[in-house]
Amino acid sequence: MQIIDLSKTVIDNPKAPFFLRIKIKANKRFMTKVMLRVLGLPFRLMPKDFEGWADDSIRKLGVHATTHIDAPLHYGSTSEGQPAGGIEAMPLDRGIGPGIVLDMSHKAEGDPITVADIKAELARIDGEIKDGTITLIRTDRDKFHDEPDFWKRGTGMSAEATEWLIDQGSRVMGIDQWGWDVPFQFHIARSKAEKRDDLFWEAHRVGIRKEYWHMEQLTNLAALPPTGFTVYVLPLKLAGASASPARVIAILDGDT
Known part of the structure; x- marks a missing residue:
């Protein structure tokens, strides 16, 4: 199947004019481990290979x-x-x-x-x-x-x-x-x-x-x-x- 992608990559572009500005922030993995601890899972019971899940926030993305x-x-x-x-x-x-x-x-x-x-x-x-x-x-x-x-x-x-x-x-x-x-x-x-x-x-x-x-x-x-x-x-x-x-x-x- 030949698929042609006609879309731009959504990426941080700090040099773009303000109305085209996009900002995406990667959140710290450790914060998810803190959240789990607050929910009741002790750190000692977290899997040894668990770094915390990756998470990101779109801080700015106009619909246009x-x-x-x-x-x-x-x-x-x-x-x-x-x-x-x-x-x-x-x-x-x-x-x-x-x-x-x-x-x-x-x-x-x-x-x-x-x-x-x-x-x-x-x-x-x-x-x-x-x-x-x-x-x-x-x-x-x-x-x-x-x-x-x-x-x-x-x-x-x-x-x-x-x-x-x-x-x-x-x-x-x-x-x-x-x-x-x-x-x-x-x-x-x-x-x-x-x-x-x-x-x-x-x-x-x-x-x-x-x-x-x-x-x-x-x-x-x-x-x-x-x-x-x-x-x-x-x-x-x-x-x-x-x-x-x-x-x-x-x-x-x-x-x-």
Whole structure:
């Protein structure tokens, strides 16, 4: 069975910006022996090879700080005219489906991905997006995930391209850069230059009109073929959360 891991390793990253900071602390093994003594087991009756069990604490891990999937609640308080659901409301079957990789690594920094870009790539790979397809957008910006300016790098999806994918039946999609939209500085500069109030976070805000879920900070998309694999996305069941870290994998067809 060939499994491709599409998730980042969750690791201490003290040089990351505060909103991407992760801190994991290993607790002292001896403290578990102290706990057992308090519970009533004398030290002399503890097995000679018992060092105390390993234990760790996640001191800081934002739900958007590593590979994760966003819920409609992240985009706004409502979706399709109803209260937007948190990540625990995502149907599990939505996170399992045939995958397709659309190579957008040629797109320049800040240049949004359009419907025309997607259609051209589908024609190149002879691919099709249909109901239940999990669409993965490859930008190759995952190679910068350890850099402090990772969040400033990338192309990004336009609102029109996002809505087009939803209309084809792809309600779960993902990208291998920091965010689904173009990085903030490009949206801000364009909004100012064109004096427009409809540009910022435009692809995310599609979720207010049409319910969908997207993944950010995927990795290893270059290791996948364009088609011929199944994607598995399993977020944590966090009540009322706008997103969840997720272990995302792909299994090549025929290897299930």
